[in-house]
Amino acid sequence: MPDNEPASGDDRADSTGRQALRADCGNCFGLCCVALTLTRSADFAVNKDAGKPCRNLQDDFRCGIHTRLRTEGFPGCTVYDCFGAGQKVSQETYGGKDWRRAPETAQQMFQVFPVVRQLHELLWYLTEAAGLAPARSLRGEIRRTLEATEELTRLDAGAFAGLDVAAHRDEVAALLARTSALVRATAPGRKKRNHRGADLIGARLKGADLRGADLRGAFLIAADLGGADLRLADLIGADFRDAELSGADLTGALFLTQAQLNAARGNGATRLPASLGRPAHWEK
Incomplete structure (x- = not known):
């Protein structure tokens, strides 16, 4: 990088x-x-x-x-x-x-x-x-x-x-x-949420079940996603600047990039896709 x-x-x-x-x-x-x-x-x-x-x-x-x-x-x-x-x-x-x-x-x-x-x-x-x-x-x-x-x-x-x-x-x-x-469509649970392009700046989504959600282009700046389940969520273009991802599960998240992770905050409990690394500035 x-x-x-x-x-x-x-x-x-x-x-x-x-x-x-x-x-x-x-x-x-x-x-x-x-x-x-x-x-x-x-x-x-x-x-x-x-x-x-x-x-x-x-x-x-x-x-x-x-x-x-x-x-x-x-x-x-x-x-x-x-x-x-x-x-x-x-x-x-x-x-x-x-x-x-x-x-x-x-x-x-x-x-x-x-x-x-x-x-x-x-x-x-x-x-x-x-x-x-x-x-x-x-x-x-x-x-x-x-x-x-x-x-x-x-x-x-x-x-x-x-x-x-x-x-x-x-x-x-x-x-x-x-x-x-x-x-x-393969994600378990109720109808998948559509947050495409949504303004979620500062949103309190701690522990939220966002499996299979459409978050394409969503503004998640400074949002609290601590402990949230983002498996199979579409994250292409989502803005994660200063978003809290500590303890969140991003395994299987779609179209996530290293740049998005580097812009966010997380810790050793954040679960990531195998193809991406844990940013050095995150908490242990």
């Missing part, structure tokens, strides 16, 4: 086939530290324009305050995840030629990176979807979409400018929604 606090077990073998979708900062040219805009806020201590290197970026493309990001006022960096797009763009799209040695590539590279990052995020979800048994009737369609998305990430650098990534995201989102419905 780029400048994220390391999650325990992050170097484990990935049985889901998503290892290439994990950030490898050692093979990236610090793209997230240059290409993106930073806005001074609780997440970032400074303003920084897109295309301008962060003041903490070193000559070797590493972060000079990586171990102190939270205390130095950059918690937003610890929750960012490029899903492996950084090394894809650095080593494959641009053949290992960095923007410092080849400044003529810089502007284009910084525009390509966010596009590939979006595609890699879709690959993360699609790879998970392909392995969900209740959605086996969609497996062929999922795999074709997965392959098509992977092909898009391998376009020549100049071709990304004409790519309608938003339209592709919409197509993938519809397929993932169908996948989610099939999987969530």
Whole structure:
């Protein structure tokens, strides 16, 4: 993870086939530290324009305050995840030629990176979807979409400018929604709750039974989900900033990402999917 606090077990073998979708900062040219805009806020201590290197970026493309990001006022960096797009763009799209040695590539590279990052995020979800048994009737369609998305990430650098990534995201989102419905239908209990896009900021959901709930895009900022049962809940795009997950059960939760966990608070009793790690800043 780029400048994220390391999650325990992050170097484990990935049985889901998503290892290439994990950030490898050692093979990236610090793209997230240059290409993106930073806005001074609780997440970032400074303003920084897109295309301008962060003041903490070193000559070797590493972060000079990586171990102190939270205390130095950059918690937003610890929750960012490029899903492996950084090394894809650095080593494959641009053949290992960095923007410092080849400044003529810089502007284009910084525009390509966010596009590939979006595609890699879709690959993360699609790879998970392909392995969900209740959605086996969609497996062929999922795999074709997965392959098509992977092909898009391998376009020549100049071709990304004409790519309608938003339209592709919409197509993938519809397929993932169908996948989610099939999987969530297997959750036990009463009719599954629909909280899609709901404003649950600060909600008191401690110990709630949210098995199979649709929480796609829900705002769960600072919500208390301590001890909640989120098995088979669809969490794609849910905002978990400062949400309390201590003791919550997230095993089998759908489309959860490491970035979402890094944005939340939890402890050693929080149960996680095998493919994700426990953030270092969580309580033991």
